[in-house]
Amino acid sequence: MRRDWEKISFDVVMGLVAVLTLVLLAAPTVVVIVVSFTSGFSLKFPPPGYSLRWYAELWDAWQLHFAAMNSFKVAARATGLSILMGTAAGLAIARSKALSARLLDSLFMSPLVLPALAFGLSALMFFSALGMPVSLTTLIIGHTVVCVPYVVRNTVAALAQLDPTLLECSASLGAGRIMTFRRITLPLIRPGILSGGFIAFMSSFDNVPVSLFLRDAATDMLPIRMWQDLEGKLDVTIAALSGVLIVATIALILVMERLTGLSRRLA
Amino acid sequence: MATSTTTYDWRLALPLGGFLAVFFVAPLAVLFALSLQVDPKGTAYGVSQYTAFLGDAFSLGVLGTTLLLGLEVTALCLVLGFPVAHLYTRAGPRMRSLIMLIVLLPLLTSVVVRTFAWIVILGRQGIVNSTLLSLGLIATPLKLLYTQGGLVVALAQVQMPLMVLPLATAIGRIDPNLADASASLGSGRWRTFVKVTLPLALPGIIAGSMLTYAAAITAFITQSLVGGGQMLFMPMYLYQQASTLQNWPFAAAISIIFLVAVLAVVTVFNMLGRLSRGLTEA
Numbered sequence: 001m002r003r004d005w006e007k008i009s010f011d012v013v014m015g016l017v018a019v020l021t022l023v024l025l026a027a028p029t030v031v032v033i034v035v036s037f038t039s040g041f042s043l044k045f046p047p048p049g050y051s052l053r054w055y056a057e058l059w060d061a062w063q064l065h066f067a068a069m070n071s072f073k074v075a076a077r078a079t080g081l082s083i084l085m086g087t088a089a090g091l092a093i094a095r096s097k098a099l100s101a102r103l104l105d106s107l108f109m110s111p112l113v114l115p116a117l118a119f120g121l122s123a124l125m126f127f128s129a130l131g132m133p134v135s136l137t138t139l140i141i142g143h144t145v146v147c148v149p150y151v152v153r154n155t156v157a158a159l160a161q162l163d164p165t166l167l168e169c170s171a172s173l174g175a176g177r178i179m180t181f182r183r184i185t186l187p188l189i190r191p192g193i194l195s196g197g198f199i200a201f202m203s204s205f206d207n208v209p210v211s212l213f214l215r216d217a218a219t220d221m222l223p224i225r226m227w228q229d230l231e232g233k234l235d236v237t238i239a240a241l242s243g244v245l246i247v248a249t250i251a252l253i254l255v256m257e258r259l260t261g262l263s264r265r266l267a
Numbered sequence: 268m269a270t271s272t273t274t275y276d277w278r279l280a281l282p283l284g285g286f287l288a289v290f291f292v293a294p295l296a297v298l299f300a301l302s303l304q305v306d307p308k309g310t311a312y313g314v315s316q317y318t319a320f321l322g323d324a325f326s327l328g329v330l331g332t333t334l335l336l337g338l339e340v341t342a343l344c345l346v347l348g349f350p351v352a353h354l355y356t357r358a359g360p361r362m363r364s365l366i367m368l369i370v371l372l373p374l375l376t377s378v379v380v381r382t383f384a385w386i387v388i389l390g391r392q393g394i395v396n397s398t399l400l401s402l403g404l405i406a407t408p409l410k411l412l413y414t415q416g417g418l419v420v421a422l423a424q425v426q427m428p429l430m431v432l433p434l435a436t437a438i439g440r441i442d443p444n445l446a447d448a449s450a451s452l453g454s455g456r457w458r459t460f461v462k463v464t465l466p467l468a469l470p471g472i473i474a475g476s477m478l479t480y481a482a483a484i485t486a487f488i489t490q491s492l493v494g495g496g497q498m499l500f501m502p503m504y505l506y507q508q509a510s511t512l513q514n515w516p517f518a519a520a521i522s523i524i525f526l527v528a529v530l531a532v533v534t535v536f537n538m539l540g541r542l543s544r545g546l547t548e549a
Contacts, residue, residue, distance in 0.1 A: 098277075212510075
């Protein structure tokens with residue numbers, strides 16, 4: 001009897017908490033999408049009625065378009081740089097057991113651990129000491145520093161799963177190192193590089209702490225524009241923008257899942 | 268020479284190594300040098316910025332509330348996240364991908380969007396208040412936004428994936444036979460959970476706690492939007508000193524102190540992690 005009661009109470013408690021948590025995780029996303037279709041002026045939930053007016057409003061919000069364009073430019077270039085340097089660095093350290101490789105690995109990962117806001121401030125001081133004014137270039141450099149660890153980590157993980165006998169086979173069949181890299185290694189680790197690049201792009205597009213110090217009026221960035229808008233007034237246009245971003249994110253996740261099995265790589 | 272076909276030239280690490288040396292290590296060195304300036308003009312050097320911070324009850328209070336906030340968020344993530352990870356490891360393949368999608372969604376949605384959603388939920392006209400009002404449980408809207416409790420819940424949702432993912436990995440590695448063995452020896456579910464599952468999941472608990480803690484105390488946007496102006500945490504303190512007050516040496520000292528605090532937390536968790544792996548593998 002006592003065992004039965006224990007079994008039931010355990011399963012009920014664990015199950016209830018799990019379901020409650022999943023609801024808690026999903027609720028904010030659902031709420032934003034519902035509110036973005038409100039016909040009213042406030043963020044009342046449930047909305048008094050539904051319309052597309054805030055999406056129409058978003059269409060004309062040129063300040064947001066400008067910031068979104070900047071964010072996109074910076075994220076695309078920072079991702080490109082991260083993939084170039086991060087993949088090369090990942091190849092260099094992946095199978096090495098040398099102390100130098102482990103030290104390099106800690107260096108490549110450290111931007112993830114240190115508070116990004118402290119790095120943003122130090123980058124601003126560094127560039128101003130060099131006499132470099134803030135610009136898209138300084139933003140791209142700063143974003144690359146904080147985004148490159150994702151590419152390195154995913155490249156190293158993909159290389160760790162690559163069977164070394166495949167490379168030995170290729171070599172014994174007479175392929176040179178470059179040929180082996182292009183025909184064997186690169187195709188097999190490409191999903192890893194792509195998912196690393198995807199996460200790098202998303203975290204750059206969403207970055208606030210580094211952009212906060214390295215941008216000016218000419219280089220307004222989307223998350224900062226949204227943050228400042230929300231601090232001032234609770235604007236429903238931001239809800240419509242959030243709806244667009246959520247749908248775009250889910251679409252990108254599904255594409256990346258098809259291409260790279262993203263969820264397996266993150267878990 | 269068998270290794271030459273499977274390893275790559277170490278010089279491939281040079282571009283990134285050089286890039287990070289110039290644009291990551293050098294700026295941090297500049298930050299440290301600046302924190303040693305006695306005044307913004309840089310007329311003299313000394314540790315006065317640090318003594319100013321450590322001798323000031325207000326500054327120490329900000330550091331203390333920030334570290335405490337991390338503790339509260341981590342505890343909530345652990346209590347709510349463990350059952351989700353537990354369910355994930357026992358679910359069928361379809362249920363598994365659904366759970367994973369729900370867990371990953373907050374991680375991949377923009378932080379401003381996630382935070383904005385909590386403003387809608389916790390606001391005076393938000394869901395919680397309008398539900399409670401319509402049920403007649405309260406007469407006037409509760410103040411939920413700009414409170415510590417609201418902030419902890421919002422941060423827990425935002426950081427939850429960082430807890431659930433390592434937990435799911437750790438629980439997935441536990442041999443299911445162990446639970447059966449425990450049951451056949453007469454232990455009920457709760458006892459098995461406390462005596463077998465929890466200790467074996469310890470590496471995941473520690474890894475998840477480290478990620479959640481570090482993310483929670485550095486979460487500038489969520490802290491500022493859901494916490495509001497009444498509560499001051501280290502990131503906002505740093506930003507105010509640097510941006511609004513232009514007191515760069517003091518802001519640099521705050522950054523270094525915050526950085527050291529985060530590194531100390533990470534180091535402690537890493538040590539605990541190594542210890543717990545030693546225990547579970549013994």
